[in-house]
Structures are given as structure tokens and as C-alpha cells.
Amino acid sequence: xxxxxxxxxxxxxxxxxxxxxxxxxxxxxxxxxxxxxxxxxxxxxxxxxxxxxxxxxxxxxxxxxxxxxxxxxxxxxxxxxxxxxxxxxxxxxxxxxxxxxxxxxxxxxxxxxxxxxxxxxxxxxxxxxxxxxxxxxxxxxxxxxxxxxxxxxxxxxxxxxxxxxxxxxxxxxxxxxxxxxxxxxxxxxxxxxxxxxxxxxxxxxxxxxxxxxxxxxxxxxxxxxxxxxxxxxxxxxxxxxxxxxxxxxxxxxxxxxxxxxxxxxxxxxxxxxxxxxxxxxxxxxxxxxxxxxxxxxxxxxxxxxxxxxxxxx
Amino acid sequence: xxxxxxxxxxxxxxxxxxxxxxxxxxxxxxxxxxxxxxxxxxxxxxxxxxxxxxxxxxxxxxxxxxxxxxxxxxxxxxxxxxxxxxxxxxxxxxxxxxxxxxxxxxxxxxxxxxxxxxxxxxxxxxxxxxxxxxxxxxxxxxxxxxxxxxxxxxxxxxxxxxxxxxxxxxxxxxxxxxxxxxxxxxxxxxxxxxxxxxxxxxxxxxxxxxxxxxxxxxxxxxxxxxxxxxxxxxxxxxxxxxxxxxxxxxxxxxxxxxxxxxxxxxxxxxxxxxxxxxxxxxxxxxxxxxxxxxxxxxxxxxxxxxxxxxxxx
Numbered sequence: 001x002x003x004x005x006x007x008x009x010x011x012x013x014x015x016x017x018x019x020x021x022x023x024x025x026x027x028x029x030x031x032x033x034x035x036x037x038x039x040x041x042x043x044x045x046x047x048x049x050x051x052x053x054x055x056x057x058x059x060x061x062x063x064x065x066x067x068x069x070x071x072x073x074x075x076x077x078x079x080x081x082x083x084x085x086x087x088x089x090x091x092x093x094x095x096x097x098x099x100x101x102x103x104x105x106x107x108x109x110x111x112x113x114x115x116x117x118x119x120x121x122x123x124x125x126x127x128x129x130x131x132x133x134x135x136x137x138x139x140x141x142x143x144x145x146x147x148x149x150x151x152x153x154x155x156x157x158x159x160x161x162x163x164x165x166x167x168x169x170x171x172x173x174x175x176x177x178x179x180x181x182x183x184x185x186x187x188x189x190x191x192x193x194x195x196x197x198x199x200x201x202x203x204x205x206x207x208x209x210x211x212x213x214x215x216x217x218x219x220x221x222x223x224x225x226x227x228x229x230x231x232x233x234x235x236x237x238x239x240x241x242x243x244x245x246x247x248x249x250x251x252x253x254x255x256x257x258x259x260x261x262x263x264x265x266x267x268x269x270x271x272x273x274x275x276x277x278x279x280x281x282x283x284x285x286x287x288x289x290x291x292x293x294x295x296x297x298x299x300x301x302x303x304x305x306x307x308x309x310x311x312x313x
Numbered sequence: 314x315x316x317x318x319x320x321x322x323x324x325x326x327x328x329x330x331x332x333x334x335x336x337x338x339x340x341x342x343x344x345x346x347x348x349x350x351x352x353x354x355x356x357x358x359x360x361x362x363x364x365x366x367x368x369x370x371x372x373x374x375x376x377x378x379x380x381x382x383x384x385x386x387x388x389x390x391x392x393x394x395x396x397x398x399x400x401x402x403x404x405x406x407x408x409x410x411x412x413x414x415x416x417x418x419x420x421x422x423x424x425x426x427x428x429x430x431x432x433x434x435x436x437x438x439x440x441x442x443x444x445x446x447x448x449x450x451x452x453x454x455x456x457x458x459x460x461x462x463x464x465x466x467x468x469x470x471x472x473x474x475x476x477x478x479x480x481x482x483x484x485x486x487x488x489x490x491x492x493x494x495x496x497x498x499x500x501x502x503x504x505x506x507x508x509x510x511x512x513x514x515x516x517x518x519x520x521x522x523x524x525x526x527x528x529x530x531x532x533x534x535x536x537x538x539x540x541x542x543x544x545x546x547x548x549x550x551x552x553x554x555x556x557x558x559x560x561x562x563x564x565x566x567x568x569x570x571x572x573x574x575x576x577x578x579x580x581x582x583x584x585x586x587x588x589x590x591x592x593x594x595x596x597x598x599x600x601x602x603x604x605x606x607x608x609x610x611x612x613x614x615x616x617x618x619x620x621x622x623x624x625x626x
Contacts, residue, residue: 019366019602026364026454028479051339053332053605054367056383070369137613141339162620166341265578265596283578285610289332292366293606297598300450307475 006032008302009096009105011084012244014041016278016291016298017111018068018077023299025075029306032105033072034082034098040065041113042279043288047129050141052288061129064288084112085247087274092309094273106273106309107302110253110261111295112244113279114286119151119237123209123216131216132209133236135286136160142234145169149219149230151206152238155181158189160238165192172230174204174221204228209235243280256282267298273305319345321615322409322418324397325557327354328601329591330424331381331390332608333615338388340616345418346385347395347411353378354426355592356601360442363454365601374442377601397425398560400587405622407586419586419622420615423566423574424608425557426592427599432464432550436522436529444529445522446549448599449473455547458482462532462543464519465551468494471502473551478510485543487517487534517541522548556593569595580611586618 008024010017013035024031038044046061055064069079082098087108089095094108116134118124124132133139140163148168150161153175161173162185171192179186179200192198201223208220210229219230243259254262254270260282267275277298278284278291321337323330326348337344351357359374368377382392395411400421402408407421429447431437437445446452453476461481463474466488474486475498484505492499492513505511514536521533523542532543556572567575567583573595580588590611591597591604 015366022364022366023450027450027476051335051609052367053328053335053384053609054365054372054377054380056380056387059367064367067367067369071366074369137336137340163340163616285613287606287609287613289609290606293600293603293609296364296366296600296602296606300598300600303476 004103005093006030006103006105007306008032008107008109009034009094009103010109010111011087011096012041012110012112012278012280013039013069013079014111014113014278014291015043015065015068015288016113016295017109018072019292019295020109020111020277020299020302021072021077022068022075023296024302025072025077027303028076029303031076032078032080034080034084034096036081036083038065039069039079042115043068045129046138048142049138049288051138068292087248087251087253089252089271092273107305108274109295109298109302110248110269110274110276110280111278111291114241114243114260114284116237117240117242119206119239121206121208123211124237127209127211127216130214131211131234133234134238136163136236137287139236140164140167143167146233147231148172149174149232149235150238151219151235153177153179153181154238154240155185156240157181157238158185160236161198162188162192164236165197168197170196171198172232173198173200174206174219174230175200175202176205178202241286245280258282260284266301267294268301268305273309275302317416318406319343319416319418320619321345321420321422322347322407322416323422323424324400324409325354325423325425325591325593326352326382326392327424327426327591327604328356328378328381329426329604329608329611330422331385332605333422333424333590333612334385334390335381335388336609336612337615338385338390341389342616342619344389345391345393347393347397347409349394349396351378352382352392355428356381358442359451361455362451362601364451381605400561400564400566402565402584405586420618421587422611422615423561423582423587423589423593424591424604427554427556427573427597429550430553430555432519432552434519434521436524437550440522440524440529443527444524444547446547447551449476449549450600452549453477453480456480459546460544461485462487462545462548463551464532464548466490466492466494467551467553468498469553470494470551471498473549474511475501475505477549478505481510483509484511485532485545486511486513487519487532487543488513488515489518491515514543554599558593571595573597579614580607581614581618586622588615
């Protein structure tokens with residue numbers, strides 16, 4: 001039995017919940033965040049963030065994470081490490097299971113984000129954000145007039161490869177079997193092949209991302225049991241996204257077909273008093289700016305919800 | 314006849330469109346912003362912004378506006394002064410009337426914001442953001458354990474006065490005639506009256522906001538033809554909001570009952586290729602963080618829209 005009762009529990013301590021916590025705690029709404037990985041989330045492990053508005057020369061991801069954390073802590077947010085395995089309702093309260101222990105709150109914000117799927121080859125983790133990327137909108141502009149390798153054969157890989165052609169001198173698209181994208185996208189892709197801006201390599205399995213003096217220089221792959229090397233300045237991997245919502249399976253919180261959390265325009269989930277924002281939300285843009293903006297908006301909805309609770313209890 | 318054709322015209326150069334322009338121009342989508350007032354919008358004329366995520370010690374509004382502008386300009390955004398008086402469609406293009414001249418674009422973002430209504434008394438403009446405020450969420454926390462005067466008698470005035478009680482030692486609520494708020498809000502308000510945290514003054518017309526040595530110290534008002542002075546540390550005015558959408562009257566772009574622009578979840582208005590974000594959007598939170606996040610999200614929708622145009626033209 002645990003008597004701890006919080007105004008708000010936020011699950012995850014990435015940009016979205018840190019922004020939300022700046023808002024709630026500044027208004028004296030007591031708030032605790034539970035993070036099982038890195039404070040600052042995906043932003044914190046990004047080498048350079050070039051498009052978070054307010055930093056004209058860009059900012060290191062770790063630095064931005066520190067700034068967001070410092071601001072939330074300044075207003076009184078508590079951040080604890082802890083693994084949340086379930087959320088359930090108990091009357092008007094929410095019970096969040098943290099490291100196997102029940103903790104209660106009047107309202108909950110889920111901002112656990114999503115993880116890009118990895119291909120799991122040597123070099124991939126080592127050069128994450130410094131030559132190996134998963135978000136074309138975020139990092140494509142760093143590759144103006146450079147060569148790129150793009151890995152993947154689904155809709156999003158084709159879409160992002162097309163998008164990246166606006167920056168690059170040439171793209172090698174490595175596809176394990178065949179391309180599984182819509183007709184319209186494949187026709188569009190063919191245009192860039194015809195222009196010589198992009199080459200599709202079928203039946204290619206990536207084996208290693210190779211760097212020289214700390215800089216990615218090539219991708220080692222296998223085709224028909226033969227080894228091939230693709231020279232490149234960087235690698236973009238598009239093999240899907242996994243929202244961090246496993247712990248919600250079986251709960252009353254509705255997910256969409258991708259496992260992302262459905263919310264209304266006020267960021268409330270299908271369970272009253274449980275909100276979601278950032279990359280874990282269905283419709284998310286996977287951009288720090290949007291995650292932060294949604295966090296602020298969710299905080300205002302949480303305040304409104306808590307005020308309503310006060311009226312009626 | 315003007316042959317100028319832009320990829321994107323953004324109407325207004327506040328935080329939301331500056332954020333959007335960071336995104337579009339970074340992706341080589343040619344973008345011009347037209348501003349008729351101050352670059353940076355309402356943010357630029359705010360004394361201190363305490364809750365824009367990324368600035369743990371707060372940031373001067375003017376400084377934040379400069380940073381956003383510098384970042385957009387760094388990636389190639391053009392910002393011009395100009396008064397937009399109408400938007401209309403011409404085939405797949407949009408015609409924006411700037412200072413009476415037609416300028417064409419493939420897509421348009423409307424981010425003209427909203428203005429807080431003023432009461433128009435001496436001292437109001439002079440101490441804007443430094444003792445005179447219009448947003449409780451933004452500036453309420455600066456008045457911890459201080460006295461406040463709140464002016465207004467509508468739903469939002471009552472709601473915001475209740476919200477401000479969490480910070481203040483005491484509030485004088487000045488109401489010109491009677492309170493026009495919902496029953497439930499009035500009952501809630503009465504609780505704070507009963508607790509001695511708030512005093513309602515009916516039939517009071519504000520005449521001047523008085524400062525001593527540059528600091529707001531009192532509000533001069535009239536009741537029953539007699540002069541009264543209310544000592545205070547600051548003033549919050551809640552007499553409505555005017556969205557800057559006058560120029561859209563008669564256009565095909567749908568507004569809600571408050572004159573705010575209706576959008577779908579992708580920030581597109583009822584006219585294909587015309588988008589809206591920030592304080593002018595129906596459902597806006599009136600927070601810089603959200604305006605910026607929406608700008609980024611709108612930019613991604615604009616990119617998608619322009620890519621679609623390329624496919625089909």
C-alpha cells in the first residue's frame with residue numbers, strides 16, 4: 001500500500017513532458033515525471049538540432065535536453081527514474097505502476113515517444129546522429145550536395161528518399177527484397193532514377209556502417225552472397241517506427257493501428273484524465289518543436305481537467 | 314500585372330510563421346512572409362517570456378523574436394513589410410493582395426494572430442507587459458503573493474481571476490456593470506470571495522493605470538461619479554480577443570463564431586492549399602510554444618501539399 005498521491009504523473013521525460021511540466025509546475029500543479037531511459041528522450045541523443053525555433057545556429061541535442069530539464073526543475077518538477085508497466089483507473093484517480101509499485105495521481109500525461117526501428121548492424125549505434133539518421137526532416141538538410149545511402153523498401157523509405165533528393169547529389173537506395181510502396185510513389189521514385197539522382201539496389205542486405213576517422217564513409221552490404229561497398233557521406237534508415245505503448249496493451253486507452261495513442265483536439269485520450277502528447281500521439285510530426293507545443297497545450301487541458309475535478313469533488 | 318510567384322506566402326511574421334519558415338526554407342521551399350506590424354508579433358512586445366521551453370531563466374520577448382527571425386533568415390526566408398487585405402484562389406494558385414498589389418503563391422499560411430482587446434485608458438499601453446497583462450497563463454506566475462486588479466466581467470475574466478487566485482494574496486475584480494459568466498463559474502468565484510481572496514467591485518469604470526517610478530502601483534476608477542483608487546502590484550485586463558481575420562471576411566476560408574480560422578488536424582483551412590497556425594487558429598492556446606509547434610507541423614503539411622501539386626501538375 002502506497003499513499004503517495006500526485007496531482008500529475010508524466011510518463012517519460014522527453015521534450016514534450018518537460019514542456020508540459022514547465023507549464024503545470026509554474027502554476028503550482030504538483031508534477032512528477034518517470035523516465036526509464038535518458039532525460040530529454042530522443043532529443044538528448046541527437047547530435048545537433050538545427051530546427052528547434054529559438055536557436056538560430058542550432059543546438060546540441062544534449063544541451064537542449066539540459067535546458068528543458070533545468071526549466072522544468074526551476075518551477076518545481078520532480079524527475080525520477082522508473083519503469084512504468086501499466087496505468088489503470090481507480091474511481092477518479094489513476095494508478096500508475098512504477099517499478100512494480102502503485103503510485104496514484106489525479107491526472108496522467110503519457111509522453112513516452114516512439115523509437116525508430118534499427119537494422120542492428122555494427123556502426124549503426126556508434127554513429128547515430130553523426131552519419132546515421134532516421135529522420136529526413138530533421139537531418140536531411142545536413143547533406144546538401146552530398147552522397148547518401150538510404151536503407152528500406154516500404155512506403156516511408158520511398159517517400160523519404162524522394163524528399164532527400166532535394167538536398168543530395170546522389171542516393172543509393174538499398175532494398176532487401178522488393179519495394180513495397182504505393183504505385184504513385186513508385187512512379188514518382190522512377191523519375192529520380194531516370195534523372196540519375198537515385199539508384200535502386202534490390203536484394204541487398206546491409207552488414208556494416210563503416211567509418212574512417214570517426215566519419216561515416218561507406219556501407220558494407222551483401223548481394224547474391226557477394227560483398228559490395230557503397231561509398232557515402234551518410235546513411236538514412238527507414239525500417240519503421242515503434243511507439244512506446246507496449247505498457248498500454250490491455251488498458252482502456254485506445255491506440256491506432258500503428259500502436260500510437262489516439263487523442264482528441266485537447267490531447268485527452270479515450271480515458272478521461274489521461275492525456276498524451278509528442279511522438280507517441282497518433283498524428284505526431286516527430287519534431288521537437290511540435291512535441292514541445294503539444295506538451296504546453298496538454299498542460300492547459302490538464303489544468304482545466306483538474307479544475308473541473310475540484311468543482312465536483 | 315505581377316508575375317511574381319512564390320512557393321509559399323506567409324501572412325504575419327510572428328512566432329508561428331517564423332517557425333514554419335524555418336522548416337520550409339530549410340527544405341528549399343521558397344518562402345516570403347508579409348508583416349504589417351512588428352516582426353515577432355505579440356512575443357516581440359512582451360517584456361519577459363518565462364515559459365518558452367529552452368530558456369530556463371526566461372527570455373525577453375524581443376530577444377526571442379530576434380532569435381526566431383535570425384533562424385528563419387539563416388535558412389533563406391524573406392520578410393517584407395506589407396498589409397494583406399485579401400486572399401483568393403486562381404486555379405491551383407492563391408492570390409494574396411499585399412498593399413493593394415496581387416502576389417501569387419502555390420500555398421499560403423495565415424498566422425496573423427489575435428489581439429487582446431484594450432480598455433483604452435492612460436497607462437495601459439505604456440506598461441504593457443510590465444504591470445499590465447492580458448494573459449494569465451503567461452504572466453500570472455510573476456504575481457506570487459502580490460495584489461492584483463483584474464478588469465472585466467465576462468466568462469473569461471471570471472475564469473482567469475479564479476486561476477490567478479492560486480498566485481495572488483488578493484484580487485480586486487473591477488466589473489463595469491454586472492458579471493456575465495455561467496452560473497457554475499459564478500458559484501466558483503463566490504468561494505474565493507468567501508475566503509477573502511477576492512473582492513468584486515460592481516459598477517466600476519477604469520480611468521487610468523497609475524505608476525510610480527515606472528512600476529504600476531494603483532488603478533484609478535470611477536463608481537457612482539466618485540473617484541476610487543485601488544492599490545495593486547499589477548493589472549490583468551480580460552475584455553475579449555480580436556482575431557486578425559478581418560481581411561478574410563467574404564473569402565471562402567471558414568471562420569468559427571469568434572472569427573478564428575477553422576482548420577483540420579493538418580492545419581489546413583476549408584480552402585485547399587491555405588493553412589493556418591498559431592493564435593489565429595480556432596482552438597489555439599495563445600501560447601508561444603504551441604504557436605511554434607503548430608507552425609512546424611503546418612510546414613510539414615505545406616510540404617506534403619506542394620509535393621502533391623508537383624505530382625499532379
